[in-house]
Amino acid sequence: MSNVLELVRADLRGFAGYKSARSESLQGDVWLNANESAWANPADSSGSSRRYPEPQPSRLRQTLAQLYQCRPEQLLLGRGSDEAIDLLVRVLCEPGRDAVLVTPPVFGMYAVSARLQNAVLVEVPLQDGPEGFVCDLAAVESRARQTRSKLVFLCSPSNPTGGLVPLDAIATLARQLRGQSLVVVDEAYAEFSSQASAVSLMTEHDNIAVLRTLSKAHALAAARVGVVIAEEALIAVLRACQAPYPLPTPCVELALAGLSAEALQQTGERVASIISERERMQLQLQQMSGVRSVYPSQGNYLLVRFDDAQAAFERLLAAGVVVRDQRGAPQLQDALRITIGLAEHNQRVLQALRQQEIAA
Numbered sequence: 001m002s003n004v005l006e007l008v009r010a011d012l013r014g015f016a017g018y019k020s021a022r023s024e025s026l027q028g029d030v031w032l033n034a035n036e037s038a039w040a041n042p043a044d045s046s047g048s049s050r051r052y053p054e055p056q057p058s059r060l061r062q063t064l065a066q067l068y069q070c071r072p073e074q075l076l077l078g079r080g081s082d083e084a085i086d087l088l089v090r091v092l093c094e095p096g097r098d099a100v101l102v103t104p105p106v107f108g109m110y111a112v113s114a115r116l117q118n119a120v121l122v123e124v125p126l127q128d129g130p131e132g133f134v135c136d137l138a139a140v141e142s143r144a145r146q147t148r149s150k151l152v153f154l155c156s157p158s159n160p161t162g163g164l165v166p167l168d169a170i171a172t173l174a175r176q177l178r179g180q181s182l183v184v185v186d187e188a189y190a191e192f193s194s195q196a197s198a199v200s201l202m203t204e205h206d207n208i209a210v211l212r213t214l215s216k217a218h219a220l221a222a223a224r225v226g227v228v229i230a231e232e233a234l235i236a237v238l239r240a241c242q243a244p245y246p247l248p249t250p251c252v253e254l255a256l257a258g259l260s261a262e263a264l265q266q267t268g269e270r271v272a273s274i275i276s277e278r279e280r281m282q283l284q285l286q287q288m289s290g291v292r293s294v295y296p297s298q299g300n301y302l303l304v305r306f307d308d309a310q311a312a313f314e315r316l317l318a319a320g321v322v323v324r325d326q327r328g329a330p331q332l333q334d335a336l337r338i339t340i341g342l343a344e345h346n347q348r349v350l351q352a353l354r355q356q357e358i359a360a
Contacts (some may be wrong), residue, residue, distance in 0.1 A: 003178070003179060003206055003207070004182065004206045004207050004230070004231045004233065004234050005233050005234065005237070006179065007092055007150055007180075007181070007182050007207070008091055008092060008234070008237050009091060009092065009093070009094055012091055012237060012240075012241065013237070015237070015240050015241065016240060017239070017240030017241060017242070018244055020034075020052070020055060020244035020245065021033045021034035021052065022034065022052050022053070022054055022055055022244075022245070023055055023244070031051070034051075034052055036050055036051055036052065037050045038050075048249055049249060049250070051249075052244075052245050053245050053247060053248060053249040053252060054252075055239075055242075055244055055245060055246070056076070056077055056239065057077065057247060057252045058072075059252075059256060060077060060225075060247075060252050060255055060256055060259075061075055061077060063256065063259050064077070064212075064227055064259070067259065067264075068197065068199055068210075068212055068227070068229060069197070069199055069200075070199050070202070070229050071232070073232045073235065074202070074229050074230060074231070074232055074235060075227050075228070075229050075235065076227060076228050076230075076235050076238050076239055076242070077225065077226075077227055077246060077247055078226055078227065078228070078242065078246050078247075079224045079226070079246050079247070080213055080215060080224045080225065080226040081186065081188060081211040081212065081213045081215075081226035081227070081228070082109050082226070083226065083242075083246065084211055084226060084227065084228035084238075085109050085110060085113050085153075085184075085186075085211070086109075086113045086116070087228070087238050087241060087242060088113075088151060088182070088184060088209065088228065088238070089113040089114055089116075089117045089119060089151060090113075090117055090241060091237055091238055091241050092150045092151055092182060093114070093117050093119040093150050093151065095117055095118035095119065096118050096120075097120075098119055098120065098148070098149075098150040099119060099120035099121070099122050099147045099148060099149040099150060099151075100113075100114040100119045100120070100121055100122065100149060100150070100151045100153070101122040101123075101124060101140065101143060101144050101147070101149040101151065101152045101153065101181075102114075102121065102122070102123055102124075102153050103123070103124050103125065103126050103135050103140065103153070103154065103155070103158075104123050104125055104126065104329065104330045104331075105125075105126065105133075105160060105161060105326070105329040105330050105331055105332050106126070106153070106155050106158060106159065106160075106161075107155055107159045107186065107188075110153040119150075119151075120147065122143055122144070122147045122149055124136060124139050124140045124143050125330060125331065126158070126161060126163070126331070128331060131163075131296070132161065132162065132163050132295045132296050133158065133161035133162075133163050133295065134163055135154065135158075135163070135165050135169075137165070137169050137172070137173050140152060140154075140173065141173055141176050141177065144177055144180070144181050145177075145180070148180065149180075149181050150180075150181060150182065151181065151182055151184060152173070152177065152181050152182070152183045152184065153184050153186060154170065154173075154183065154184065154185050154186065155186040155188075156170075156185055156186065156187060156190075156193075156195070156198070157187075157189040157190070157192065157193050157297070157298035157299040158299075159188065159189065159299060159301075160301065160303050160324065160326055160329070160332070160335075160337040161295055161297075161303055162295050162296060162297025162298055162299050162301065162302065162303055163295075163296070163297075163298065164193060164195050164298050165185070166195070167195060167196060167198060167200070167201060170183065170185060170198050170201060170208070171201050171204070171205060174201065174205040174207050174208045175205065177207065178205070178207050179207075181207065182207050182208075182209055182230075182234075183205075183207060183208050183209070184208075184209045184210075184211065185198040185208065185209070185210050185211070186211045187210055187211060187212055188211065188212070188213045188215070188216055189216055189217075189298065189299035189300060190212065191216065191217035191218075191267070191271050192216075192217065192271060192274060192275060192278075192298060192299050192300050193298040193299070194298065195298070197210060198210050199229055202229070202230075202231070206231040207231075208230075209228055209229065209230035209231075209234070210228070210229040210230070211226065211227070211228055211229075212226065212227050212229065213225070213226040213227075214226070214255055214258065214259075216300060217267055217270070217271050217300070218258055218259070218263075218267055219258070219267070219270070220254065220255060220258050223251040223254050223255055223258075224247075224251060225247065225251060225252075225255045273343075274300050274340050277340050277341075277343060277346055278297060278300070278301075278302065278340045280346070281302055281338070281340060281346050281349070281350070282294050282296070282297070282302055284350050285302065285304055285350070285353070288353060288354065290306055290307045290308065290312070290353075291304060291305070291306060291307075291353075292305035292306060292307060292334065293305045300339060300340050301324075301337050301338060301339045301340060302337070302338050302340070303326065303332075303335055303336075303337050304335060304336055304337075304338060305332075305334045305335050306334055306335070306336065307334075309325075309327055309333075309334045309335060309336055312336060312353060313325055313336060315352050315353065315355060316336075316349065316352050316353070318352070319348055319349075319351070319352035319355075320348070321345070321348055321349055321352060323336050323337060323338045323339070323349075324336065324337040324338075324339070
């Protein structure tokens with residue numbers, strides 16, 4: 001048995017889950033095994049939507065495995081990386097007993113999934129310093145041991161702070177927590193980062209899992225396609241606990257089209273443009289009065305502290321620009337998160353904030 005399977009809830013280690021009609025490898029030209037309609041809906045010109053989709057579409061799985069440099073058997077497709085987070089918490093944590101460790105301020109779905117599972121939530125806050133927010137991995141390791149945390153979520157690049165967790169530090173943490181914790185590295189914004197993926201660490205550390213998504217760099221947020229990459233035995237357990245048909249056929253077709261060679265080239269060009277605009281925006285914002293600090297970012301966003309964040313938020317709204325108000329998050333009582341958009345969008349942000357500067 002794989003070592004990582006020891007982290008799975010004991011009652012789920014042999015769980016077979018639900019076997020849908022499409023999970024059977026059967027051949028035929030008259031399909032009468034899934035109680036589907038033999039007639040197409042008038043709105044469905046191709047007639048394909050009357051059939052259930054593949055539970056794990058093989059072409060998309062192979063394409064993403066190639067993109068993320070892993071084996072298809074190491075990858076589970078789902079409804080964005082949100083579903084993967086929920087599955088990991090449900091599969092590893094016994095309600096009321098096991099703990100989930102997070103590093104706030106950070107993406108809120110880790111805590112939401114923990115609460116829904118009645119898992120103990122352990123927080124090790126990021127440390128705000130001269131280089132921006134950084135993860136105190138010595139404290140993470142210590143707290144994880146003290147609380148026997150089953151899951152440790154590391155967001156890298158971190159949302160909303162934009163910082164990275166170095167790969168060598170992730171490897172060290174995984175080695176220290178081997179046999180106790182699964183270290184989950186959320187790489188939703190990895191395409192905008194200068195750091196290689198933590199997938200490269202998985203050959204030596206079977207207690208590392210990686211989350212990826214097509215929502216950000218690939219511009220397919222509405223398709224809701226995400227993956228978890230992990231040790232093959234753990235993927236098999238997660239799949240057994242997943243609802244039967246996670247991805248609709250139109251979303252799969254859109255994802256495949258969006259991962260063509262031509263589309264990937266355009267994605268690369270788009271990412272390069274975003275990074276360039278991110279650097280320009282950071283420089284421009286840092287020069288404004290009323291801006292306390294702009295954090296260095298490896299994502300497609302900037303976290304900005306203001307002397308008067310409410311006034312900045314309202315000024316942007318008046319200019320038709322909606323940004324993310326972070327003032328309810330720990331340590332961010334004066335901060336807004338600004339996504340990097342088109343050059344003209346970014347210019348509207350700067351113009352609106354300059355008007356505030358003049359008004360002040």
